[in-house]
Each structure stands twice: as structure tokens, then as C-alpha cells.
Amino acid sequence: MAKKAKIVKEKKKFPWGKIWYYIKSLFNNTIAMDCGMKKKWYVTLIIFIFSMAISVIPQVVAASNTKGSQYLSSGNDPIALALYSYATDSTTPDIRFEEKEAKIDSSYLPPKANTPIYTYSRFDEYTATYQKLLDIYYVNLAKEDALYDSTLETIRNDNELTTENFRSTSYIIFTPTYFESQLYNVNTKSKLSGVSGDYKNLGKQFENSSFKTILSTIKEGETKLTPSMVLSNYSPFVDKVYTNNKNRLILVQFGIAMGLNCGITLLMGLLIFLLTRGKTNPLKSTIKWYHGFGISTWLSMTPALLSLIVGFMFSNFALMIYILTFGVRCMWLSMKNLRPQYQENK
Numbered sequence: 081m082a083k084k085a086k087i088v089k090e091k092k093k094f095p096w097g098k099i100w101y102y103i104k105s106l107f108n109n110t111i112a113m114d115c116g117m118k119k120k121w122y123v124t125l126i127i128f129i130f131s132m133a134i135s136v137i138p139q140v141v142a143a144s145n146t147k148g149s150q151y152l153s154s155g156n157d158p159i160a161l162a163l164y165s166y167a168t169d170s171t172t173p174d175i176r177f178e179e180k181e182a183k184i185d186s187s188y189l190p191p192k193a194n195t196p197i198y199t200y201s202r203f204d205e206y207t208a209t210y211q212k213l214l215d216i217y218y219v220n221l222a223k224e225d226a227l228y229d230s231t232l233e234t235i236r237n238d239n240e241l242t243t244e245n246f247r248s249t250s251y252i253i254f255t256p257t258y259f260e261s262q263l264y265n266v267n268t269k270s271k272l273s274g275v276s277g278d279y280k281n282l283g284k285q286f287e288n289s290s291f292k293t294i295l296s297t298i299k300e301g302e303t304k305l306t307p308s309m310v311l312s313n314y315s316p317f318v319d320k321v322y323t324n325n326k327n328r329l330i331l332v333q334f335g336i337a338m339g340l341n342c343g344i345t346l347l348m349g350l351l352i353f354l355l356t357r358g359k360t361n362p363l364k365s366t367i368k369w370y371h372g373f374g375i376s377t378w379l380s381m382t383p384a385l386l387s388l389i390v391g392f393m394f395s396n397f398a399l400m401i402y403i404l405t406f407g408v409r410c411m412w413l414s415m416k417n418l419r420p421q422y423q424e425n426k
Contacts, residue, residue: 106382109413116375117367128345128377131384136337138391138398143333148322149315151263151273158266159250162200162214163314164307167295172198175218175254175291180280182254184218193219193227194234196251213266215251222256236262247271254291259321277321286317341384341402348410349376355418363418379409 105111116124152159166172173188188197196215204211217235221228232255238247248269253260262274286294294317295310302309353372356363367375383406391398 105378106385109379109409109417112378113375113413113417116378117371119374119378121370121374124374124377127381131377131380132338132341132345135341135380135384135387135402136334137388138395139333139337140330141392142395142398143326143330146326146329147315148275148277148318148320148326151261151275151318152311152315153273158213159263160307160311161202162250163295164305164310165200166198166214166216167292167310168305169198172292173218176289177279177282177286177291178288180278180282180287181256182218182259182279183256184220184254186220189218189220193221193231211266212249215249217251217253219253219255223258228255232260261318275318275322277318277323277325279321281323282317282320286320337399340399341380344403344406345376345380346373348379348406349373351410352376352413352418355414361418375413376410379413380406382409 101111102115105115173184176183184197190197194217197218198214198216199212200214201210201212203209215235219228219231219235221231232253235251235253236247237245238249239245247262248264250263251261257278258276259278260274260276263272264270265272295313296305297313298305299309299312349372350369351372352375353367353369355361356367356372358364383402386405387398387402390401394401
């Protein structure tokens, strides 16, 4: 009997050629045009979403890394001494955080809401006078109260007669649902950094605690409370207070970056279509309006990757990197691939 011949199946090779073709579209405008015009619409849509997503990552990461306590870096020595004095003074009123609100014993409330519950001053040997470094306020007013906004503005300006700003001293404001702090330079009296927030994200670490208890926690291995230790206790509290504002900042940064990048990409797609409408342009009958957006999408991959890489090194310029590099690539495309052809007169 004749033996049956074995059928050997040919192994499928990985399509490295196609992969390299798509990689070349990152720097080859002709291939990017070809992909934008010939690939399925859903492939182009996936590329568009992917490009836009990676282009905004540096801005979102930078916003998510911000902390409320960063405002202390602009001048923390005076506030450290002031908070230490407040935390160790048994005669000063304390503030408790319960049910996501800040509360105080009503007997400690001053007659006027814009009067501080605590003021820290130190003696300046050069001027032979006492120098006020920090005011702590508790404004027992709800946000719906008619005097709420005007009271806070009076505190910020340190002036209840006019809107002119006389404030030159750092302050901390507590209200039942709101927190605000602003630093001022001790010597120049100029305004430094500030922070604001609420008590909705204090969590188990600070909920049902008092402000003095938070400030007075002695670290493990330490035996004595110091101003620097008080400041290190205050920092995570401010980070928690700032959480909701940080989340809003992330959404704003994401929205601005995504809106600009998407808008620029779609605008360039329309521009590519319009540039091929000339009578002598050989692409006039080839490129339809949707091809322009497809080409623009495939061109956007390179600027998006550059924005992702360079944006982490220079986060302040992450938004401009995409716009500039994308504009340069589209300009290069219009000069080399979209130019109309002119016939020489004989």
C-alpha cells in the first residue's frame, strides 16, 4: 500500500513588515496619508482616542501630584513657630472635626466674626516692636448666610471699612465647612502662596480629632514636640483638606488639554482638506473631507508621543509641545505632499 503523504502546514510568520510600516508612519508623511485615507474608520477612531489620551497624560499626572501643603514651601518658618505656640498654649480655643465639619465651643467665639481666636506675635530686636506673624479665625457662619462672603473678604483684606487690602499677616480661616490659609512674607509683607478646601476627605486619620491634637502628635522615636514636628503634622492635614480642590484641578487640566488637542487635530484635518481644493492640485478628486480628518489623526501620533515623553521632563510646556510639533508636521506635509502641480508655459 502506498503511504499517505504528510501535509506540512506552513507556519505563519509574524507580520513584521506591517508593524514596521505603521512605525514609519510616525515620521513618514506619505505613509501617514496612505493610512489616513485607506484604513477603516474605526481604526482611525482608535488612533485618535489613543493619541489624545497619551497627549494629556503629563498634565493630568502633574495636577494629581500637587499637594495642599506645597503652599508652605514659600515661607514656613513663621507659621511653624506660630502653630507650635498655638498647639502648646492650653488657654487657646481648640477646633474639632466631626461629621465632616469644623466645630468650636461657642463660649470661645469672639463678638465679631472677623476677630481672630488666636494671634501669634514675636518680638523683633531690630525694630524693638512685636511683629504679628499669624492670625487664626473661626467664622461661625454658613455659606448661605448673607454675611459669609463679606466676612471672609474683610479677613482677607484685614479691613472692614473699605475694599482696600491692608493684610500683611499670614492667616488661617476655619468655617464649619470651609478652610483657607494664606502666607505673607514677614519682612516685605508681600503675598505668598495660599490654599483652600473642605473637611469632606479627612478620613480616619483626622476625623473626630481636634486641631491641637493633630498638631501635637509626637512622632515615634521622638520625646519632645518641636516647631518642625508641628509643621510636619500640619502638612498632611492640609493635603486632606485640599483633596476636592485637587480633583477639580485635575478635571480642569484634563478638559483644557483634551479640548485644545482635539480642536487642533480636527482643525488641521479641515485645513488638509481645504489645501487640496485648488484646481491644479492632483489630490482634489482623491481626498474627501473625511480623508482630511483621517490624515490628521495619523499625523497626531508623533506629536502625542513627544508630548508624553518631553512633557514629563518639562511639565509646564507639555501643552505647547503637542501644538507646536503637530503644527510643524502639518506644515511639512502641506509643503511636500499637498502642493499643487504647475505646468510650465511653452
